[in-house]
Amino acid sequence: MAEPYASPRWSGLAIDLLIHVVHLLELPEALAFRAVCPLWRSASTAAAGVPRTRQTPWLVSLVTDPLPRDKQSRDPSVSSQFLNMLDKKTYQVSFPQGKGKAVALCGASQGWLVVANELSDLILYDPFAMTTIPLPPITGFSKCIQGVYADGDATHDVVSPGMAFYDKLVLSGSPFAAAGAIALVVHTSGKQLSFARVGSGAGSSRSPSWPLLTSIVQSDDRDSFADIVHHSRAGTRFYALTIKGLLVSFTFSPGRNKAKREVIIAKDDDQDVVTRYLVSTPWAHLLQIRVILDKDRKNGVTVQIDRVDLKSRTLVGLAPAEALRGYAVFLGQNSPGVLSTDTFPKLRPDCIYFTTPRLRNEITYENRYNRWRSGVKVYDLKKQTLEPEFPWRGESYGPASNPLEVWFTPSQLPYSTFSASLPSLDDSH
Template identity: 40%
Template sequence: MPWEPPSFAFWVFLELKWCGASHGWLVASDELSNLVLYHPFNFATIPLPPITDLECVKGVYDSDGSIVGYRYGKRHEYEPNQPGAQGLGTWFYQKVVLSCNPSRGGDYTAVAIHYYDGNWISFTRARESRWRLAAAPADRSDDRYADCVYHDGRFYTVTLHGVLEAWDLCGPQEPSKEVIINGDRRYRGIHTRFLVSTPCGGLLQIRTLERIRRPGKIEVEVLQVDVQECKLVSLSSSTALRDHAVFVGLNHSACLPVREFPELRPNCVYFTTPRLIHHDNFGLPGWRGVGIYDLENHTFDFGPDYGGLWPSELWYVPNR
């Protein structure tokens, strides 16, 4: 996929709708609802394959052959509520994650959780210039994908029902999937789940549960994913993250040591509730902006609410 020159004007920057931040790059939906990788410091851009390359999306064209809108669904039976070509991209992409830093010239892979209920996973590899379907929704299933992370050479996904899968998508071979955990039967009271790759090589699952009597009406639990034994290990809330802080949301989840970033609070989870996606998937009903959950004290502090500002909030971690 070719590089474009650093020619993005500021007004174009404001037109983008964010749906990811990974390995020092932002991921956005542009005026045609196509995905583009954007570097906020050198303004480089890398276009990903067009949205019409996904089998669940079909373009609507005018008499001049220009795209003016889309139809979507298994049989392209739906039309977005928002008119125009940009409307679909404001909610269609649930999250986009990269396998590595594209600026290093590697054969990176991008994975997107998409479609209106978050049930589809597609991926594209550098130099392939096409989207490929990895997973589609099962008929009459009420489960859906909640998060995706790149960890130890593979992509890992988790659903709202707790199904944890490992995907081999980066090599030249056909994509393969391994089910690590087949759900945990605790999904009815769970708002959302996140996966976090830690600096020491571990994989965590963070889940938010509805707790009416808790501050913010939620409780956050942290579990260690034992990939070899295919099980979850509960961690004590007082020492789950120890001297680290975790950032989750639309971004590729990050786990940072507070000794290197003294402004951060240890053993805390930093949330965002982006407007790009449905609140019942990644966000929590009733709050927005930035939230900080203290695992030891079970307290939830709300940061600034950016109101109607656009684009959506997300955490950005530059490459070091």
Template identity: 25%
Template structure:
């Protein structure tokens, strides 16, 4: 019988196609031959649950990650992320804001990185003092805002049109500032281009079939027009808020679900401390060509992952420990109160029986700076 280390490249490479990320690294640590195979894989990786990107470890400054499938934490030394706030995740890449109000786009598993220009609306902010001085006058005085409290309000969400490793002509789009205005950047641009918008706050962005779409309050949908003066153009109909009698609409998300655009409304209530608590979700499919919409009561056995990441879906039949018809979500607080700052609403909603459950310990609800963000590891 041949030694395991002498197996041919094709056989070993086929084996790696069944391995999730942690096992992939363990495979590469066996011997020099296997390590070479792990670096040259050609098959796509096995379906896997996303990871949560957590905060820095205060002592080591390592970035903490949580593997949902293993229920296990990992601590990775990624110097580029030291002290940065994560404001987006797309195709396995992270958007991170630094102390100079500029940012980077980085693949945390390969360390490939793009420097981003200063974010629009904050170009003149070069230190914490001037940033806090720019707070709107209607904020209550005496809270003693810190830069860490301001970071989450600079960029609300950021996504990519394509994986930069697959296409160099990708586009990055962000929602920024108090009103979640939109702007885009492409490699080679010296600054972000702000997109003209209607007078309303935006909730989410999606790249779908060659176009960027944005959803605003009242479930209004817009498509981004990239002509001479980029602007948002309303498409489709106004979808009534599908909320419970006691609840209220908290946030809207867009997702490309196997070629269908879905609009997902998160509804809930405020507790005695005025913190937003999620009660459930409504899944809506806008029919843009027919000026109508459908309400989905299940998601075909899939699981959805919503948050500051590009919203993702996974077939639960192919991934162990994944809740069928479950909507996993993370959502950070937007409050600047020292009491509420850092409270994060997260859980998993079962669309079948309309119940809510947890997937992570309650320690994440204690005050902290970074909000959990979903990422699909992409080291290949």
């Protein structure tokens, strides 16, 4: 008589199989998976920062008020709220202990949230794996700010500068790649760009500071950076766009602490621009999206989209109804999320989901005709309408207020991943 098979031991599964399972899970299941046992926790940590099968868009907000005891998670230090854009369910997620209280969300890129802690230092945070990567401290910015520290765990004589100092951060790729990644940050009210090398790969190097890349001269007080994006077929190239329309590229070479700077598009200085965005698309185009004050429309704004022709260094106007090819785009402090509405039919095709803009022209933003104020908005390119997707805790933002929410797509892939197989591009870069 054959011996009966022993009961399978889930804790004995190979770690590469466990990592694959983690990539199939949504946020609540991934956190529950991590809590099962030490091996599964290790698999969850090993999956950090790796593109995931699920690309569900999330709206992430800091939680400012403590939850009632009966609604607190196992870790009572809840610091963020995740809203699933597909089923509209919310989940409370705690920031890992020992990293300081989160005081601001400063972006989302390559599957990482960018968080400023109570020491005003930036940290990359993978909420699925509860993994963090510290970035150089705020005192590493050249001629920008001085922090006064005591006992290594408190900041004095300053009031949470991390809440106002950082505007947006994007990554060139995974920090776990062999060569690491470049982190590019807009800071000081959109006036300056700095960068750092981050990563833990065998060939990567980590910067101890934030070298200044470029700044907008103080005499040009009406201009500032509106957006930055990583867009490169190969190598590390970023594009930076100002409110007045100046588009500049920065190319980083391995081992060099400087970047090659090139002007791609000169300023157009459109006085009615509220803000601008850059979008790197799955079909390998670089788009400029302009939000323009329009007094003749009920919603007060019009959205126009141009393709950046990098060969001729010109803008090519696109018909609004055709510009996004049926995709939905998520814009804000995050790297743009460009998601297929065939994959996610609950998303609206040819629509742009906006969070409250942080980098903006304050004159036009505060204009009485502008209806783009608080909460999350969706702009339908075909109907040319701006509608509230839903109010976010009923918050309203004034000129000095910071957005509380940021878009997060767990498996946002770098441009080079989806463009490698394309036969031809209009991109000479």
